[in-house]
Amino acid sequence: MSPxxxxxxxxxxxxxxxxxxALLERDPTGLVPPEHPGAVRISGVIYDGAGDPVPDAMVEVxxxxxxxxxxxxxxxxxxxxxxDEHGRFSFTTVKPGPVPGPDGTPQAPHVNVSVFARGLLRQVTTRLYFPDEEEANAADPVLTSVEDAGLRETLISHDEGGGSYGFDVRLQGDGQTAFFEFGE
Amino acid sequence: MTQQTVGEAAGHPPYLYPDYESTRLRAPKEPLIILPKALSDIRGPAYGRGTVGGLDYDLTRQHGGEPLGERIIVTGRVLDGDGRPVRGGLVEVWQANAAGRYTHHKDAHPAPLDPNFSGAGRCLTDDEGRYRFVTVKPGAYPWKNHDNAWRPAHIHFSLFGPAFRSRLISQMYFPGDPLFEHDPIFQSVRDPEARKRMISHFDLETTEPEWALGYRFDIVLEGREATPLERPHA
Known part of the structure; x- marks a missing residue:
C-alpha cells in the first residue's frame, strides 16, 4: 500500500x-419493456481493426x-x-436526461458504454451521445474535451428513425471510437 | 507501442500485448481520453441484487449428482480503493470443469464434459465484503494462441463496486502453477507484484476437514463511494 x-x-x-x-443467461438487454412510453432502441456493431465484426463481445450500458x-x-x-454472429448488440431503454457535471455544468444526455471481449485485456469504455441534442452536446464538458473532431464524431449516435439510435464501435483502425479512461 | 495508460500504471495490462494474438486486431491504438477526476467517480450500477438464488454460490449442487474433480472452497473479500468492504456487490464466476472443458458450445477441447457441472455461479458480498463459492478445481486446457499453448487453471471473476470505474473482469489463478511463465494472458500484466494479486492462496483455515480444500482470493476494485454530485436527487 503506497501512501x-x-x-x-x-x-x-x-x-x-x-x-x-454465466453472464448473459438472464438476457438483460431490456432496461424498459418495448411498450414503455418513450422507449428507444440502441444498437450497433462492434468492429475489429480489420473491419470485421466481433461476434464474441459483451456490451454493457x-x-x-x-x-x-x-x-x-x-x-x-x-x-x-x-x-451476435454479425457483431450486433441491442438494448431497449429510455433516452437519459441531462446529468450534472463538474462545477454544475450540465452534461448532455449520454449512455456509458463498455465493451468486453476476447483479445481485450481490459474493457474499453466510451459514451453514446444523441444527434438531436446539438446545443447540449456543444456545451458538454466531455465532448468538448475531445479535441479531434473526427474522434469526437465517433461518440454521436445516428438517428435511424422510429426511436432507434445506431452506435457502431470500432476497436481499432480507421474511424476508431474514442475511448476514455479515468484520471487519478 | 502506445503510451502507458493510467490503468497500466496501476498494474492493469496494456491493451496491445502481441504475444496474446487476439489483442493485435482488437486493441485500440488511439490514445485514451482521460476523463476529469470529477467524472471518474460516478456511481456504478447496483446490478443483480434481486436475482441471486440461495444456491447459486455452490457450483457442485446444480445437477442431480456431484461433479468429478477436487472439491474446493474459494472465498475472499472485495474491497474498494480505500480498503473499505464492497457490500452487496455482485460477484459472478465461470470456469472449466476438472478436465479443462467448458460447457460452452464453442469449446472444442477433446476433454470430457461433466453432466454434473456447468461451471457458472454468482453471489453477493456480505457486510464485510466477503464472498464464498463451492466448486471443483478447474483443469488447464489448450488453446490455439501459439504452438503447444495451454492456459493455467483459472476461474473467471466479474465484479461490481461503488463507482462506474470499479467494474472489473479478471481471472483468479492457483498458487505455483508451472504454466504461468508460458501464458501470455497472465504475463500481459507486466508488473510481477501485480501478477501476484491475481493468484489465490491455499488456506488451511478455509479448508474443511474430510470435505474440501480452501483458497483465499481478495479483490481490490478501483474507485470509491460516489461523489455527492452523482447521488440520486431528493
Whole structure:
C-alpha cells in the first residue's frame, strides 16, 4: 500500500470467449419493456481493426433515467448484451436526461458504454451521445474535451428513425471510437 | 507501442500485448481520453441484487449428482480503493470443469464434459465484503494462441463496486502453477507484484476437514463511494 494511493487494484484480465452462460443467461438487454412510453432502441456493431465484426463481445450500458438520475427507483439504468454472429448488440431503454457535471455544468444526455471481449485485456469504455441534442452536446464538458473532431464524431449516435439510435464501435483502425479512461 | 495508460500504471495490462494474438486486431491504438477526476467517480450500477438464488454460490449442487474433480472452497473479500468492504456487490464466476472443458458450445477441447457441472455461479458480498463459492478445481486446457499453448487453471471473476470505474473482469489463478511463465494472458500484466494479486492462496483455515480444500482470493476494485454530485436527487 503506497501512501495517498490506497490499495493497488486487482489487475484486469480478458473476459475470454466462454462467458455467455454465466453472464448473459438472464438476457438483460431490456432496461424498459418495448411498450414503455418513450422507449428507444440502441444498437450497433462492434468492429475489429480489420473491419470485421466481433461476434464474441459483451456490451454493457449504464445510464441515468429520463430525469437525469442514476440508480433511481424502478429504473436500474444498467444493461448487458452479447454480440451476435454479425457483431450486433441491442438494448431497449429510455433516452437519459441531462446529468450534472463538474462545477454544475450540465452534461448532455449520454449512455456509458463498455465493451468486453476476447483479445481485450481490459474493457474499453466510451459514451453514446444523441444527434438531436446539438446545443447540449456543444456545451458538454466531455465532448468538448475531445479535441479531434473526427474522434469526437465517433461518440454521436445516428438517428435511424422510429426511436432507434445506431452506435457502431470500432476497436481499432480507421474511424476508431474514442475511448476514455479515468484520471487519478 | 502506445503510451502507458493510467490503468497500466496501476498494474492493469496494456491493451496491445502481441504475444496474446487476439489483442493485435482488437486493441485500440488511439490514445485514451482521460476523463476529469470529477467524472471518474460516478456511481456504478447496483446490478443483480434481486436475482441471486440461495444456491447459486455452490457450483457442485446444480445437477442431480456431484461433479468429478477436487472439491474446493474459494472465498475472499472485495474491497474498494480505500480498503473499505464492497457490500452487496455482485460477484459472478465461470470456469472449466476438472478436465479443462467448458460447457460452452464453442469449446472444442477433446476433454470430457461433466453432466454434473456447468461451471457458472454468482453471489453477493456480505457486510464485510466477503464472498464464498463451492466448486471443483478447474483443469488447464489448450488453446490455439501459439504452438503447444495451454492456459493455467483459472476461474473467471466479474465484479461490481461503488463507482462506474470499479467494474472489473479478471481471472483468479492457483498458487505455483508451472504454466504461468508460458501464458501470455497472465504475463500481459507486466508488473510481477501485480501478477501476484491475481493468484489465490491455499488456506488451511478455509479448508474443511474430510470435505474440501480452501483458497483465499481478495479483490481490490478501483474507485470509491460516489461523489455527492452523482447521488440520486431528493
Amino acid at each position: 495517498g494511493r490506497g490499495l493497488e487494484p486487482t489487475p484486469s484480465q480478458t473476459i475470454g470467449p466462454f462467458f455467455h452462460d 449504464w445510464q441515468a433515467d429520463a430525469a437525469g438520475r442514476y440508480g433511481s427507483e424502478g429504473f436500474s439504468g444498467f444493461g448487458r448484451s452479447g454480440t
